[in-house]
Amino acid sequence: MAALNNGRRRRPRVTTHGAFLALAIPIIVGLVGSRLSPYGLNDTSVGEAFSKPSFSHPFGTDQIGRDVFTRVLAAIPINLTVALVAVTIPFVVGTVIGAIIGVTPSRWVRSTVETVLESVAALPLTLFALAVVAIVGPGLTGLIGAVIVTNWARYARISSAAATKLRTIEYVEAARLLGYSWPRILVRHVVPNSFREALAYAYNDLVVVMLLVASLSFLGLGVVPPTPELGAMIRDGRLFLGKAPWLTLLPGGTIVVLSVLITRVSIKQSDPNRVV
Amino acid sequence: MSDVVDPVVVVRNLTVSVPHDSGSIAVLDGAELTVNSGSRLGLVGESGSGKSMLCRAILGTLHRHDARVSGGTIHIQGRDASFFNDSDWHRLRGTVLGYVSQASLAGLNPTLTVRRHLVHAARAVMALDTRSAERCALEAIEMVELPRANRILDEYPSQLSGGMRQRVVIASALLQRPKLLVADEPTTALDVTVQKSIMDLLVRLTTSLGMSLVLVTHDLALVEEYTNEVVVLYAGATVEAGRTGDVLNDPRHPYTQALQSSRLRLGDKKLTSGMWLPGAPPQPGEWPQGCRFTPRCPHAQDVCSSGGQPRLEAVLSVRRTACIRSEEVFGT
Numbered sequence: 131m132a133a134l135n136n137g138r139r140r141r142p143r144v145t146t147h148g149a150f151l152a153l154a155i156p157i158i159v160g161l162v163g164s165r166l167s168p169y170g171l172n173d174t175s176v177g178e179a180f181s182k183p184s185f186s187h188p189f190g191t192d193q194i195g196r197d198v199f200t201r202v203l204a205a206i207p208i209n210l211t212v213a214l215v216a217v218t219i220p221f222v223v224g225t226v227i228g229a230i231i232g233v234t235p236s237r238w239v240r241s242t243v244e245t246v247l248e249s250v251a252a253l254p255l256t257l258f259a260l261a262v263v264a265i266v267g268p269g270l271t272g273l274i275g276a277v278i279v280t281n282w283a284r285y286a287r288i289s290s291a292a293a294t295k296l297r298t299i300e301y302v303e304a305a306r307l308l309g310y311s312w313p314r315i316l317v318r319h320v321v322p323n324s325f326r327e328a329l330a331y332a333y334n335d336l337v338v339v340m341l342l343v344a345s346l347s348f349l350g351l352g353v354v355p356p357t358p359e360l361g362a363m364i365r366d367g368r369l370f371l372g373k374a375p376w377l378t379l380l381p382g383g384t385i386v387v388l389s390v391l392i393t394r395v396s397i398k399q400s401d402p403n404r405v406v
Numbered sequence: 407m408s409d410v411v412d413p414v415v416v417v418r419n420l421t422v423s424v425p426h427d428s429g430s431i432a433v434l435d436g437a438e439l440t441v442n443s444g445s446r447l448g449l450v451g452e453s454g455s456g457k458s459m460l461c462r463a464i465l466g467t468l469h470r471h472d473a474r475v476s477g478g479t480i481h482i483q484g485r486d487a488s489f490f491n492d493s494d495w496h497r498l499r500g501t502v503l504g505y506v507s508q509a510s511l512a513g514l515n516p517t518l519t520v521r522r523h524l525v526h527a528a529r530a531v532m533a534l535d536t537r538s539a540e541r542c543a544l545e546a547i548e549m550v551e552l553p554r555a556n557r558i559l560d561e562y563p564s565q566l567s568g569g570m571r572q573r574v575v576i577a578s579a580l581l582q583r584p585k586l587l588v589a590d591e592p593t594t595a596l597d598v599t600v601q602k603s604i605m606d607l608l609v610r611l612t613t614s615l616g617m618s619l620v621l622v623t624h625d626l627a628l629v630e631e632y633t634n635e636v637v638v639l640y641a642g643a644t645v646e647a648g649r650t651g652d653v654l655n656d657p658r659h660p661y662t663q664a665l666q667s668s669r670l671r672l673g674d675k676k677l678t679s680g681m682w683l684p685g686a687p688p689q690p691g692e693w694p695q696g697c698r699f700t701p702r703c704p705h706a707q708d709v710c711s712s713g714g715q716p717r718l719e720a721v722l723s724v725r726r727t728a729c730i731r732s733e734e735v736f737g738t
Contacts, residue, residue, distance in 0.1 A: 300507045301515040303470060308530035309496055322517040 152395040153210060156388060160206030169197035171204055172356050180374045190376040192367065198377065201358040202384050208353070209360050210388065212270055213340035216277040221332045223278070224285025228328070229320045231286070232293020233302065243286075250283035256342065263351040273352050277339055284335075285328045292324035333396030337389050344385055360385050414483060414502070414586045414618050415441040415464055419717070421477030422459050422468065424690075431691040433459050433473065436643035436715045436728070441586060446612055446619040448629035448650060450665070451639030452687045457622045460639070461588050464620075465503055466495035483585070500531045504584035504617075506576050508591045513575045514563040520547070520574050521559040527578045546577035551607060569600035573607070583615055590622045605632050626669055630654055638662050641688050641698040643715045648725040658727040658736050660703045697730070705735045 164171065175195035183190045189198035231243045259276035266272035296302050296319070305315045346352045347361030355362060360381045367377025417439040423430040434456040441447050451457050462468045463475060466487065480487040483502060490498075499505075507513040514523060524543035528534055534542065547555040550573040563571055572592060579587060589608065593601035609632055612619045621633055629636055629650060636653045638646040638661065646659040657663040664683040685702040688694060694701055696711035703710065710730065718726040721733070729735070 298470065300512045303467070304513070304527075307467065307496075307499060308527065310530065318518070319515050323515065 152391055153214065156391070157207045157210050160203045160210075164200050164204035167197065167200040167203065169200045171201060171358060172196065180370070182374075183376055183380075189380045190374065192363075192374070192377055193370060198363070198380060201363060202360070202381055205358040205360045205363065205381070206384065206388065208358065209340060209343060209385075212274065212343050213336055216274045216339045216343065217281075217332050217336050219274075220278045220282035221285050221328060221335075224282035225289040225321065225325045225328045226316070227282070228286035228289030228291075229293045229316055229324055232290040232324065233297045233316070233320050244290075247283045247286055250280060251287065253280050255280045256345070259342070259346055260349075260351065263346065268351050268354055270353060273343060273346055277342065281335065281339075285331065288331055289321075289324050289328045292327050293320050296320055296323055330396070333392070336396065337392050340388065340392070341385070412484075413440050413442050413481075415439065415620075416481040417460070417464065417478070418481075419478040420460070420463060420475065420480065422456075422463055422473050423476045424471055424473040426691065430476070432476070432642060433690045434463070434642040435477070435693075436717065437463075437478070437639065438644040438647065438718050438726070439464075439637055440647075441618050441620055442635070443585070443618055444612070444616055445635050446609065446621065446633045448633035448636040449620055449622045449639065450624060450626065450629055450636060452624065454687060454689065455639040456642040457639055458590055461505075461590055461620065461622060464586075465499065465505055465588060466490065496531075500527075500582040500584060502585045504579035504582075504587040506572070506579050506587060506589040506592050508594055514571060516563050519560055519562055520566075523574065524559070524578055524581065528581050531582060542581060543577075546581050547574070549580060549611070550574070550577045552577075567600075568596050569604060572596065572600075572604055576604075576608070576611075580611065580615070584617065586618045586620065587612070588620045588622070591624075592621070593628070594623075601628075608632070626654065626665065638665070641693055641715075642690065643698060643728060644718055645699065645728045646726065647718065652725060656736075658721050658725055658732045659699075659729045660705050660735065661699050663736075664702075664704075697728070705731060707731065 173196060175191070178187075178191050178195040179193055181187050181191040181195075187197050187199065189202055192198055192201075227243065231240050234240055255277070258280055259273060262276035262279075263269075263272045266275070302315060302319050305319050310318075343352055344359070344361030344364075347359045348365045350362075350365060353359040353362055355366075363381040364378050367374065367381070370377055417437055420434055420437040420439075421432055422434040422437075423432045437456060437460050439447075439449070439460065449457050449460065459468070459471075459473065462470070462473070463480060464482070468474060475488065482498060514520075518526075521540070521543055524546055525536070525539045528539040528542045529536075532539075532542075543559060544555055547558060552558050552570060552573050558566070558570070558574075563574070566574065576587075576592075587608070592608070593604050596604065605628065608619060608621075611617065619633075621628065623629060633650050636646075636648065636650045637644055638653070638659065640661050646653055646657065646662045648658075653662060654666055657666055668682050683702060688698060688701075693715075694711065696713055696715070697703070697706075698715055700706045700710045716728045716730045718728050719730075719732075720726050
């Protein structure tokens, strides 16, 4: 998210750094950790199947003897990156469209786009994602695509509310009277002053989207095996819940920890008076 | 400069209407205004009397409220504004017409530095390279007497105080040395000491740049101290106009008289009748027949409520009033 901040306001830059770190650290730990691990992601060892958590296998091993800790570490960057992409794209698209309909002088454009927004916002996300994945087949592309198609409308509504307030504000009117082009007014005056609410929502959305990705993978619609992904790992482990509960509990716990972490960051980010 | 009396702006019997339901209602009807070169004119009236609309009409920015001029004339430097298109207005703004907004916070984009504001504004209207635009910005900042001009150029509006922000807004209005500065309640959001320094600055600038000033306000004390002419608006019409001292000390319209006597003065022990004006100003669209002040006027007679709003008539050579009974009520 740091790239979205134009670096012009001092306080938000600090908090955005904090938020960026909170996301970057688990990603780096996951990437580096899974490389350093003595076990490969897909190294099987049937003799060691269903080992309990121990020093050599902190999260135990699964039904074909793969080291669960290594796979969880590798899954963290995948889950977070997918969530980040599936939040960033609709955030950018939605914020710009919202800014446009917020300040456009044309009532026709405004009411048309708003009608589209209403219709898109009415789509139930999970169901729609299921439908898209059913059509394009399991995989991340369909999953991310479905999230983008449904979520940009929410961002557009939030930022259009903020931008509407700017329509009559004097610096925007002055820019118009100076003869600036609409794109320039949008980029310089409207978007920088109307994206903050949408950004706060994006931080909260990150958790929702991360959970959605995990749940769709749990349903078998997200990543394709053997790519490590937390939801898919839970799905694989659920068959052995009685025999080897660590196969579901530890990836599940990882999701919980990540969600709490992101929520903490999003609360701080949404609080304008807080400096992380 | 002040002995040159060719007017910068002349507004005659102006009607401005805004769309309302299927038709339209007039928010100004019978507004008169003459701004002489080098003069400082106070434009006073209650909220809703049309002060801001009159300013917008002069500046050609009525479109924000979908309002339009539906009668009367505006002449800017002798040219009839009804023939102006967008690019004519564009050329006039900045070079002839300058505007200082009411809320200094809303005038500046919180995400841009002072330097960017001024450089953008300078380059938008003049063909300048970056360096001369920067020099222009620095000159403007120095002109409004901000200390440490170089530091301030790199600060954001949130780092400036209200008075400093208002000075920046004035600086950007002055980039091209306009002939007329319209200041719509420039000191409303500021406390009185800052108000005084801003007003003193505006007076110094009008003198040194040979600029005229239209000061919109409902503060008669400001008008009395800082202007030499005054125009009183009531319900969309000019009811009295003249030199500030004359109008305030010896009003020739019952509304001006009521405004003047409703001011509290040091030493007033208690409110006496005549210190307030009963009733409220009529809303646009609900203006009464005849003189619009009739329902609240202590001197009203039957003759006042027939016909339309009286036009401004000359009394006492340099004064003009819209009261038909002026001579009976106030003598000659």
